[in-house]
Amino acid sequence: MILSIPDVLTPAEVAHARELLDTADxxxxxxxxxxxxxxxxxxxxxxxxxxxxxxxxxxxxxxLTENPLFMAAALPLHFLPPMFNxxxxxxxxxxxxxxxxxxxxxxxxxxxxxxxxxxxFAEPDxxxxxxxxxxxxxxxxSVKLPAGHMVLYPATSLHHVxxxxxxxxxxxxxxLQSLIRDDQRRSMLFDMDMAIQRLAVDMPDHSSVVQLTGVxxxxxxxxxxx
Ligand code: NI
Numbered sequence: 001m002i003l004s005i006p007d008v009l010t011p012a013e014v015a016h017a018r019e020l021l022d023t024a025d026x027x028x029x030x031x032x033x034x035x036x037x038x039x040x041x042x043x044x045x046x047x048x049x050x051x052x053x054x055x056x057x058x059x060x061x062x063x064l065t066e067n068p069l070f071m072a073a074a075l076p077l078h079f080l081p082p083m084f085n086x087x088x089x090x091x092x093x094x095x096x097x098x099x100x101x102x103x104x105x106x107x108x109x110x111x112x113x114x115x116x117x118x119x120x121f122a123e124p125d126x127x128x129x130x131x132x133x134x135x136x137x138x139x140x141x142s143v144k145l146p147a148g149h150m151v152l153y154p155a156t157s158l159h160h161v162x163x164x165x166x167x168x169x170x171x172x173x174x175x176l177q178s179l180i181r182d183d184q185r186r187s188m189l190f191d192m193d194m195a196i197q198r199l200a201v202d203m204p205d206h207s208s209v210v211q212l213t214g215v216x217x218x219x220x221x222x223x224x225x226x
Contacts, residue, residue, distance in 0.1 A: 001073070001152075001153075001154070001183060001186070001187040001190065002134055002136060002141055002143070002151065002152070002153045002154075003069075003073050003151070003152045003153075004143070004145060004149060004150070004151055004152075005064075005067060005069055005070050005073070005149065005150045005151070005152060006146075006148075006149050007148055007149065008060070008063050008064060008067060008070070008119055008148060008149065008150045009059070009060070009063055009119070009148040010148065011147075011148065013059065013063075013148070014121060014147045014148045017056050017059075017121055018121055018122075018147075018170070020052045020055070020056065021046075021052065021056075021084060021086075021121060021170055022170075024046055024050065024052045024084075026044035026045060026046060026086055027044065027045055027046070027047070028044065028045070029041050029042070029043040029044060029045035029085055029093075030042075031045070031047075032045065032047065032083070034099050036096060036097075037093075037096040037098075037099075039094075040093060040094025040095065040096055040160075041093050041094070041096070042087075042091045042092055042093065043085045043086060043087045043091045043092075043093060043161075044085065044086040044087075044091075045083060045084065045085045045086070046083060046084040046085075047083060047105070048080070048081035048082065048083050048105050048174075049081075049105050049106065050084075052084075053081070053082065053083060053084055054081070056082070056084070056172065057081045057082035057083075057172070057174070060082050060119060060172055060174075061079050061081075061082065064076075064079075064150075070150075070152065072190055072193045072194070073152055073186075073190045074115055074152060074176060074178055074186075075178050075179045075180050075186060075189065075220075075224075076115075076176045076177070076178060076179070077176070077177045077178060077179045077225075077226055078104075078109075078111045078176060078177040079174065079175075079176045080102055080104060080111060080113070080174050080175045080176065081104065081105065081174065082117075082119075082172045082173070082174040083172065083173055083174060084121075084170070084171065084172050084173070085170075085171055085172075085173060086168055086169070086170050087127075087130055087161060087163075087164040087168065087169040088127075088164055088167065088168040088169070089164070090163050090164065090165060091163065091164055092129075092160070092161055092162060092163040092164070093160055093161040094160050095158055095159070095160040096158070096159070096160065097155075097156070097157070097158055097159075098113055098116055098155045098175065099113065100112060100113060100155075101113070102175060111175070111176075111177040112177045112181070113155040113175035113176075113177070114154070114155055114175075114176065114177050114178040114180075114181055114183075114186075115152055115153070115154060115155055115175065115176050115178055116152075116153050116154070116155045116157075116159075116173070116174075116175055117150055117151070117152055117172075117173065117174050117175070117176065118132055118143070118150065118151050118171050118172070118173050119148075119149070119150040119171060119172040119173075120144075120145045120146065120147050120148070120149055120150070120169075120170075120171050121147055121148075121170040121171060121172065122147055122167070122168060122169055122170045122171075123146060123147050124144050124145070124146065126167045126168070126169075127164050127166055127167030127168055127169045128164070128165045128166040128167065129162045129163045129164045129165045129166075129169075130144065130161060130162060130163075130164040130169035131143065131144045131161070131162045132144070132151065132159060132160075132161055133159060133160050133161075133162065134151075134153050134157050134158075134159045135157055135158045135159065136153075136154070136157050154183040155175055156183065179220065179223075179224040179225065179226060180220070180223050180224065180225075181225055182223070185219075185223050189216065189219060189220065189223075192212070192215075192216050192219075193216060195212075196209065196212050196213055196216060199212070
């Protein structure tokens with residue numbers, strides 16, 4: 001499932017973040033890439049341990065844990081601290097797949113990357129190119145969202161970022177381990193959650209609301225890994 005999550009951050013939060021990001025000391029993105037990705041990666045990056053990344057990353061994770069749409073779709077267990085990237089002057093990131101296991105910086109703790117997240121900090125009209133193209137079972141989907149919005153997609157997918165030929169594309173990117181490893185199971189739980197919520201609004205006293213909520217929770221009991 002590829003899902004856009006609107007308004008993760010407010011316009012004021014995005015503006016504050018841009019002030020910090022536009023003056024930060026960026027480093028070469030190849031430094032954190034694996035062997036295959038390093039060959040096709042050309043961008044600038046702020047590591048998760050950079051003070052600006054720490055401040056904004058904490059804000060992003062807090063905002064997401066209070067976002068009902070995100071929580072329903074991701075069913076998160078562990079977050080990797082958000083990193084940030086910047087593409088300009090023709091920079092791009094060729095087709096790659098994200099590494100399956102990543103170490104949380106400064107800890108011995110490793111997480112499995114089930115879901116990838118990209119949160120946009122530049123408006124689409126600030127730059128040309130810079131589409132995130134994600135390939136899933138139904139073909140390729142091109143994503144370029146307003147500032148403050150985020151796309152959530154399976155970390156199992158091949159993806160690339162097209163060359164930025166004007167302006168600068170500034171994003172945060174990070175991964176999370178979900179309670180539900182399998183994308184298809186997670187998608188079915190999300191659909192069921194949304195359907196139950198609609199039913200609970202339209203027919204709040206119907207006994208099926210309780211029964212279906214029970215089935216939803218029992219499926220999570222069957223499938224959750226923690
Ligand atoms: Ni990637």
